[in-house]
Amino acid sequence: MHPRTKVSRRITLYSTKYMRHSLSEGFIFLFLFSFFPSPFLETGFAQPSILSNNNVVINEVQANEPGSYTKLEWVELYNDDSISHDLGGWVFVCKEDTTPIPPNTIIPAKGFLILARQLLSNPPDSISFEGWWGDRSGVWGDSPEENYPALQAEMGLTNSGGAIALIDPDKNVQTFTWDQDCGDGISLERVSPDQDNWLCCASSGKSTPGKKNSISTTYSENLDLSMEPNPFSPDGDGFEDEVTFRYTLPMMSDLTLKIYDIEGRLIKTIFDGESQVSGEVTWDGRDNDNRYVRIGIYVVWVEVKGNSHKVKKMTLVVAKK
Numbered sequence: 001m002h003p004r005t006k007v008s009r010r011i012t013l014y015s016t017k018y019m020r021h022s023l024s025e026g027f028i029f030l031f032l033f034s035f036f037p038s039p040f041l042e043t044g045f046a047q048p049s050i051l052s053n054n055n056v057v058i059n060e061v062q063a064n065e066p067g068s069y070t071k072l073e074w075v076e077l078y079n080d081d082s083i084s085h086d087l088g089g090w091v092f093v094c095k096e097d098t099t100p101i102p103p104n105t106i107i108p109a110k111g112f113l114i115l116a117r118q119l120l121s122n123p124p125d126s127i128s129f130e131g132w133w134g135d136r137s138g139v140w141g142d143s144p145e146e147n148y149p150a151l152q153a154e155m156g157l158t159n160s161g162g163a164i165a166l167i168d169p170d171k172n173v174q175t176f177t178w179d180q181d182c183g184d185g186i187s188l189e190r191v192s193p194d195q196d197n198w199l200c201c202a203s204s205g206k207s208t209p210g211k212k213n214s215i216s217t218t219y220s221e222n223l224d225l226s227m228e229p230n231p232f233s234p235d236g237d238g239f240e241d242e243v244t245f246r247y248t249l250p251m252m253s254d255l256t257l258k259i260y261d262i263e264g265r266l267i268k269t270i271f272d273g274e275s276q277v278s279g280e281v282t283w284d285g286r287d288n289d290n291r292y293v294r295i296g297i298y299v300v301w302v303e304v305k306g307n308s309h310k311v312k313k314m315t316l317v318v319a320k321k
Helices: 025-035 129-133
Strands: 056-062 074-079 091-094 097-100 112-116 150-152 162-167 173-178 188-190 198-200 224-228 243-248 253-261 266-276 279-283 296-306 310-318
Touching (some): 056 173, 243 253, 266 279
Antiparallel strands (some): 188 198, 224 243, 296 310
16 A cells, blocks of 8 residues: 555534434435435535444445455444344435345454455455455454454445435435545545544554544644554564553644654654644655664654644654564
């Protein structure tokens, strides 16, 4: 995958009250257009949603697949409840396609489930969700990185705009619509399960299937930054391979977050004067050319502009075990 240059953009999503809807699944897309007469004419990435009163939410959408591999489209669901849920009897809808979710499809408490356009492939190294985000064995769930449920679903997500829906057995409907994508391979992420605002994924991997989303939201009058772990060791052993930057920003801020070596050379640009809310972002130790950096001491430069101008510098250590 090529290193990205734009890591995040703001998405505007307008909340609506919880609603219940009794139309059959076959008419859900017609319902979307009747509820939003011109759903793709508003500005911003994402449009109003209708939420079921369940803790399971549409959490991340990969509408612009990496490269031109359309089979790499997927939708992530998240269960914000403290107990697991069986999604058997739920229906996923994309355009004219409907995918009934089979019985005994369990989404764990505080866990994820992926609906993938092409979950598996034969041969295993062909283009598929398992081949791109898994271990390319041709079987889902046989490795530590495949530790969340996934199933195949009918979908055809359009970069320039589209709509999807999730219907529970009581005909509660949850929808998500967008009118532009975030760029090649970059997913749309929900900021928080109980909020209807979305941002482009800020992870260096461009998407976070089966993992916590890369951004969350709070505000402060000051610029606060923390890094954990520090030192970290991006050696691929599965322990402390990434550092997480947690930042709290003043409202209406443009954020710059860059990493320099001790000689002042730019190593990695994570944000570059981009509209941001407070949250967190991870760095996997790769530079702007997608190469792992050397062991040593680095300077993290953070700057916000907008309602206020603040700068912070911190040191970060890349170590080896």
